[in-house]
Amino acid sequence: MAGLVTTFGAGAMTNSIDEIRDAEFLFVIGSNTSEAHPIIAMEMKRAVHRGATLVVADPRAIWMSTLADIYLALHPGTDVALLNAMAHVIINEGLTDQAFIEKNTEHFESVREAVAEYTPEKGEEITGVPAEQIRKVARAYATTKKAGIYYTLGITEHSHGTDNVYALSNLVLMTGHLGYASAGLNPLRGQNNVQGANDAGASPVFYPGYQRVDDPAAQAKYQESWGVTLSDRPGYNLNELMKKAGTEIKGFFIMGEDVVLSEPNVSRLEAGLNNVDFVVMQDIFLNETARFADVIFPAACFAEKDGVFTNSERRVQLVRKGVEPPGQARADWEILVSLANACGADWKYESPAEIYDEMAKDAPQFAGISHDRIASRALGLQWPCQDAESDGTRFLHEGGVLRGKGQFQAVHYRPSLELPTEEFPLIMSTGRTLYHYNAATQTRRDPGTDAKQPEAFVEMHRFDARQRGVADGEMVRVWTRRGEVECRVIISKQVKKGCIWMPLHFAEARANLLTNDVGDSITGTAEFKVCAAQIARAEAATKSESKHFPGSFYRDPAAGS
Amino acid sequence: MAANDKREQLLGALHKAGGLTPGAAAKVSAELGVPEAQVYGAGSFYHLLGDSETKLRVCTGLSCAMRGGRKLLALAQDADMPVAECSCLAACDRAPALLKDRSVLVDVTQENVKSAGGDWRNVQGAELADDWNGRVGSNNSELPMNLGGTPSFSGEAFAKAQSIGADEVIAAIDESGLQGRGGAGFPAAIKWGGVRAQEAKPHYVVLNADEGEPGTFKDRELMLRRPDLVLEGLAIAAFCLGAQDVYLYLRGEFTGPWIALEKAIASFSENKLFEGVSFHLHSGHGAYICGEETALLEALEGKRGMPRLKPPFPHENGLWGKPTLIQNVETIACVPAIVLQGGAWFKAMGATEPGTKLYSISGDVKEPGTYELPLGSTLDDVAAAAGGYVGELLAFSPGGASSGFLPASERKRALDFAALSKIGSMLGSAGVVVMNTESDIRELVREQLIFFENESCGQCAPCRIGTRYLREALDRDLQGKPSEQSLGEVAEVAWEMNEGSICGLGQAAALPLTSALQHFPGAFGGEKRK
Amino acid sequence: MSKTLKLNGDEVEIVAGESVLELARRMGQEIPSLCHDPRLKAVGACRTCLVEVEGVRRLVPSCATKAEEGIAVTTANARIERHQKALFALYMTDNVDASETDDSSDPSELHALAERVKAPTTWPRMQHKRFQRADDRNPYIEYRADRCILCARCTRYCEEVESVSAITLAGRGAETTIATADARSLLDTTCELCGGCVDVCPTGAMTEKKPLALKLLPARKLEKVRTTCNYCGVGCQMDLNVDRTANNGRGVVAKITSPDAGVLPNDGNLCVKGRFAYQFIDHKDRLTKPLVRNQEGLLEETSWDNALQIAAEGLKKVAKRHGPDSLGFVSSSRCTGEENYLVQKLSRAVFGTHNVHQCAAT
Structure with a gap:
């Protein structure tokens, strides 16, 4: 998010989802698209069926790699080296778009210098991807017009996540693959309303519409609108809030998130929460965090309230109430109004439409959006949408980078902070699966998704399993410097030798007891994708009886069962 | 769409795995990289693969x-x-x-069955070697195919084709008036020219040897006795169309013809002939519909043998989407003689239409067999070649199940494409079946309806539902139900099957019943004859 | 110059690449179709959309016939009508009675079309019953062979859109059915339970199990509420199919269906979570009353007023004792834009701190 705001001037997918089907080249990096964004994967499949070239870069041989023309199996955390080597090839072979660079960008020279040392051979040494493959992909990307890049948390959830985004931005800017359909740089959002929450100012540095809190003009505007005095000092990001729990932070209001399951290095967080004075939360289910709550409000779920969600492609869409909430549960917005008024405010909102209008009034990018306008259009509205005449924006940066000049950012490869040691010889990554969602509070309460994946598991390579005397389907212990969990092991054809992978969904084997909470220096995003770990057979190593656990695709047929 | 070597092996791999036993689809899927369900779906289409329990x-x-x-x-x-x-x-x-x-x-x-002691392995029939031959006419070197003659591997016709060039060859075929002998009677020269004109490459040549029309066995005989003509005809086609790969699709039960062709390929190869042409033998696995040219292409590609929509026709969009010439065994076997003797010579051999024709004749005649006669011979002519009738002629089917039944009064009609078409029948593959007055026409109609019901691919409703509907209607008639309850909608169903079906199978599948109703109305209604 | 063809005698313009079916529908002609789906390659298998093209002897499937310049198309005449009547009459002999289709699965397009073309319904029913495979223990998708017309929309969707190919046409002729490899449960195949097969089925042969089991209102009486999916960031549009009469008037989401192809961003597609994982809405674990922690440290139910008062006092006390920046507001990317707006406003305007963030800010 912050990375893209810096380089392009807007932190969102530059292009739209329905443009994917017409793409000629798809570079998918750090995105397990078919599991995390199945519908976008369908568009990618459609493009491939129509003849597009698909390149997948991922340490794990995810499903999409089976469809790919080229699969780059890079080592975890080496994205910058791969991307810089690609940039090296593009520059060296004269495949840059000079006219675009001159007209629309600045600081290209710094990148040219920075990537000079990243020959494809050096790239191969760091990433494990053959130099010839790096050349091939770089050439194909640079020379195909409708070439789009798609990424998600595999890029950002690193201590150098922002560097990864910069390195991707550099590729886009030097080739000029920006500002037209089926191209661009596209972060796929993991949650239904990540984009909308950011847009609405749920951020320590931005008011709604990406207006900085330390910008005096923005501060003045909101002081005027809200009739209060506002601070000009940015707040703490989530990673910092969690680390300071119990020390600097003494009270929490938590809406709709199970921080204890979702945040890294949970043991430390739990210790911190024990020292917090007061916690208010609102949710639809009791969750792990509820153990620390003093007050819990029962909330309505998406089917029980009105409002908007904004998707990855900046499309603002209506959420409509279909059924009444159970018992005394109320919509979160209603609870917030009551709570604010109980705290002394005088809020009089009658409906989400009214709240939206207030937000849009002070945020120019959304000024032309309202519930009525969205409802009157079959396809919603994509921001920026400056006024009531605007049809919104299908792809960004048409006719010039929003920021004015696209900013090249020279970056260098930095190894991940926690690398394998003798004691912790395995690299662990975490992620999502198709059948569950986040803390799985919803999906584990559904018979089908639960039947497909009923319990926690860790994937490992058959070589590593053999070394440890571990058989497919057995219970194992997984531990890192921070904690330990038990779960089943799958001898998987997806993970490389020396790597393991765990889904983050399962409360009985919380992957985030293991993960590292060191954050990216700019966004604070924690390094969920790389930490050092070890595995051993558990004491009671019972084998799973289930035939279909947890999905036939993962299992290495050579591992037996 | 590029040729997919692996998908092409799918049916063969399933056959090798012993058919669709549990787990076989998974094994073949892993081997070929084709999704398991697609392996299963393809295999289940073919009776010899889908039902491996039946021996x-x-x-x-x-x-x-x-x-x-x-x-x-x-x-x-x-x-x-x-x-x-x-x-x-x-x-x-x-x-x-x-x-x-x-x-x-x-x-x-x-x-034979009773003495097997309940063990299927012990059931025997008449002893037959690989080269089991049926009856044919005597050796007559004047005939284009001359089933009674001996094969020649000299490649004379091929050499002549090379010397006169493709244009001349196709011109000769055009002059000969050669019509497709598989059933449709489409002019061969137009097909050849059609493929030749396509810019897309490569071009393929495919031999349709999936003979399965009830009453028809001429291609079997031709491949057994004159594989030389078949292969030389294919080689000439490949030369004319610039094709390298020639696919021969034989029904799975044709072990003898398969071996005869393999031997003949070896013989030509020993003579260093047809170099640059690769012959690929493919086996069918029990599906009559694969004799339909586009269904055959699907089968070659390792899929369910469901006919494609036409257009596009195979000459522009055939095997793996490439221009493809598909010819019946007999059609292609006429080519060497046409090249050597000229189109006019061939044309003049016919009675009412160009050339000679292989008539397979069976049923109530003395010497069932395959006889090469002038195209347009009458039933009496063909029966005479087969030693004459047995008993008193009641009815005959002139060209397989799709040609329906004709009464004895049509015995003098020319058995050619036009004359039969005129009375709502067809020459088809010229598999003539003769029935005498001992036969119950309703029972025979029922056999033909069951044939279509079993062999419908199931893709389109008029055929899938219609074939079964007609058989059930006839069953009601056989049970003695009043005709408005039993056969009331037959005419409308038959009309719809002809209008609505995708391919020729469904379009013709009502003919056995409607032709019998037309020519033998008295046979219907009332108690079953015993 | 734009290209034209003749449609029922009128000269009409052609949109490049469209089929005769698409063109005719664009011009307001009603042509029945069952196997057609804009996301799939045309196969012309259901035979319902046949039309006449001048100079072509046979009727042609309009879905698989390109709208080409200069051709003359007739979409309605005595021959086509006779064909439609006979075809649908045949379908009716091999399908369930219309009265049986009024359940919670989507209303049968087959039966509606049969009625529209006034197909005879008096032809004898097929004696032979269609093969129904043993129940599949997956909890979502049911296949009812007696309603299937083998249009293969489901298997083609599974292959062409999902690229999963878990289901296939199997068998042959009148015995053709929809099957998985070795007739296993969908749970034991590559199936990702996206439910696209249910969505594209025009007859209710592929249907969702849950509403059938709950005996809710028939599909035609369910109210469709268009909303946005609450899982990942694609923001699929979906319809809650609500039975307002159920659950003492609170209403029940009987099922979730996808809008027609063409509605963005999902073009009529949904994934397993979006289409099926909605049973949490009525789960017994839902919080229904405010809770506060009592003297013993246990959570107990209380009134809204009491809970709000305790919450407000608690937060204010922390702010007073440690300053506003000792409070942290964790908002949620799972909640609406308006709710996120209110959380940051609560944090900034009411408590005076910018310590507000949300769970997935990356």
Whole structure:
């Protein structure tokens, strides 16, 4: 998010989802698209069926790699080296778009210098991807017009996540693959309303519409609108809030998130929460965090309230109430109004439409959006949408980078902070699966998704399993410097030798007891994708009886069962 | 779409795996990288793959049914053998026939089944070697195909084709008036020219040797006796169209013809002929519909044998989407003689239409067999070649199940494409089945309806539902139901099957019933004849 | 110059690449179709959309016939009508009675079309019953062979859109059915339970199990509420199919269906979570009353007023004792834009701190 705001001037997918089907080249990096964004994967499949070239870069041989023309199996955390080597090839072979660079960008020279040392051979040494493959992909990307890049948390959830985004931005800017359909740089959002929450100012540095809190003009505007005095000092990001729990932070209001399951290095967080004075939360289910709550409000779920969600492609869409909430549960917005008024405010909102209008009034990018306008259009509205005449924006940066000049950012490869040691010889990554969602509070309460994946598991390579005397389907212990969990092991054809992978969904084997909470220096995003770990057979190593656990695709047929 | 070597191997790999036993689809899927369900779906289409439990299959094609095929079936069922009925095995001249594993047994007697002691492995028929031959006319070197002659591997016609060039060859075929001998009668020269004109490359040549029309066994005989003509014709086609790969699709039961072709390929190869042409033999696995040219292409590609929509036609969009010439065995076998003797010569051989024609004749005649006669010969002519009728002629089917039934009064009609079409029948593959007054026409109609019901691919409703609907209607008639309850909608269903079906199978599948209703109205309604 | 063809005698313009079916529908002609789906390659298998093209002897499937310049198309005449009547009459002999289709699965397009073309319904029913495979223990998708017309929309969707190919046409002729490899449960195949097969089925042969089991209102009486999916960031549009009469008037989401192809961003597609994982809405674990922690440290139910008062006092006390920046507001990317707006406003305007963030800010 912050990375893209810096380089392009807007932190969102530059292009739209329905443009994917017409793409000629798809570079998918750090995105397990078919599991995390199945519908976008369908568009990618459609493009491939129509003849597009698909390149997948991922340490794990995810499903999409089976469809790919080229699969780059890079080592975890080496994205910058791969991307810089690609940039090296593009520059060296004269495949840059000079006219675009001159007209629309600045600081290209710094990148040219920075990537000079990243020959494809050096790239191969760091990433494990053959130099010839790096050349091939770089050439194909640079020379195909409708070439789009798609990424998600595999890029950002690193201590150098922002560097990864910069390195991707550099590729886009030097080739000029920006500002037209089926191209661009596209972060796929993991949650239904990540984009909308950011847009609405749920951020320590931005008011709604990406207006900085330390910008005096923005501060003045909101002081005027809200009739209060506002601070000009940015707040703490989530990673910092969690680390300071119990020390600097003494009270929490938590809406709709199970921080204890979702945040890294949970043991430390739990210790911190024990020292917090007061916690208010609102949710639809009791969750792990509820153990620390003093007050819990029962909330309505998406089917029980009105409002908007904004998707990855900046499309603002209506959420409509279909059924009444159970018992005394109320919509979160209603609870917030009551709570604010109980705290002394005088809020009089009658409906989400009214709240939206207030937000849009002070945020120019959304000024032309309202519930009525969205409802009157079959396809919603994509921001920026400056006024009531605007049809919104299908792809960004048409006719010039929003920021004015696209900013090249020279970056260098930095190894991940926690690398394998003798004691912790395995690299662990975490992620999502198709059948569950986040803390799985919803999906584990559904018979089908639960039947497909009923319990926690860790994937490992058959070589590593053999070394440890571990058989497919057995219970194992997984531990890192921070904690330990038990779960089943799958001898998987997806993970490389020396790597393991765990889904983050399962409360009985919380992957985030293991993960590292060191954050990216700019966004604070924690390094969920790389930490050092070890595995051993558990004491009671019972084998799973289930035939279909947890999905036939993962299992290495050579591992037996 | 590029040729997919692996997908092409799918049906063969399933055959090798012993058919669709549990786990076989998974194994083949892993081997070929084709999704498991697609392997399963393709395999289940073909009876020889989909039903691997059944070891004996008794032919209930028209000629075999007339010779007690159903009785054999009942005996085998009574003896608890793994048995089922099957469609025509192209052994009508040696009826009744049955299939043991993948070997055809002929002239099977009830005693053969009874004496097997309940073990299917012990069932025997008349002893046959790989080169089992039926009756044919005598050696006559004047005939284009001359089934009674001996094969020649000199490649004379091919050499001449090379010397006169493709344009001349196609011109000769055009002049000869050669019509497709598989059933549709489409002019061969137009097909050749059509493929040749396509810019897309490569071009493919495909031999349709999936002979399965009840009453038809001429291609079997041709491949057994004159594989030289078949291969030389294919080589000439490949030369004219600039094709390298020639696919020969033989029905799975044709073990003898397969071996004969393999030997002939080796013989030509020893003579260093047809270099640069690769012959690929493919086996069918029990699906009559794969004789339909586009269904055959699907089968070659390792898929379910469901006919494609036409247009596009195979000459522009055929095997793996490339321009493809598909010809019947007999059509291609006429080519060497046309090249050597000229188009006019061939044309003049015909009676009412160009050339000679192989008539397979079976049923109530003295010497069932394959006879090469002028195209346009009458039933009486063909029967005379087969030693004459047995008993008093009641009806005949001139060209397979799709041609329906004709009454004895049509015995003097020319058996050619135009004259038969005029009366709502067709020459088809010229598999003539003769029935005398001992036969119950309703029972024979029922056999033909069952044939279509079993062999419909199931893709389109008019055929899938219509074939079964008609058989059930006839069953009601056989049960003595009043005709408005039994046969009331038959005409409308038949009309719709003809209008609405995708391919020729469905379009013609009502003909056995409607033609019998037309020519033998008195046979319907009332009690079953015993 | 734009290209034209003749449609029922009128000269009409052609949109490049469209089929005769698409063109005719664009011009307001009603042509029945069952196997057609804009996301799939045309196969012309259901035979319902046949039309006449001048100079072509046979009727042609309009879905698979390109709208080409200069051709003359007739979409309605005596021959086509006779064909439609006979075809649908045949379908009706091999399908369930219309009265049986009024359940919670989507209303049968087959039966509606049969009625529209006034197909005879008096033809004898097929004696032979269609093969129904043993129940599949997956909890979502049911296949009812007696309603299937083998249009293969489901298997083609599974292959062409999902690229999963878990289901296939199997068998042959009148015995053709929809199957998985070795007739296993969908749970034991590559199936990702996206439910696209249910969505594209025009007859209710592929249907969702849950509403059938709950005996809710028939589909035609369910109210469709268009909303946005609450899982990942694609923001699929979906319809809650609500039975307002159920659950003492609170209403029940009987099922979730996808809008027609063409509605963005999902073009009529949904994934397993979006289409099926909605049973949490009525789960017994839902919080229904405010809770506060009592003297013993246990959570107990209380009134809204009491809970709000305790919450407000608690937060204010922390702010007073440690300053506003000792409070942290964790908002949620799972909640609406308006709710996120209110959380940051609560944090900034009411408590005076910018310590507000949300769970997935990356």
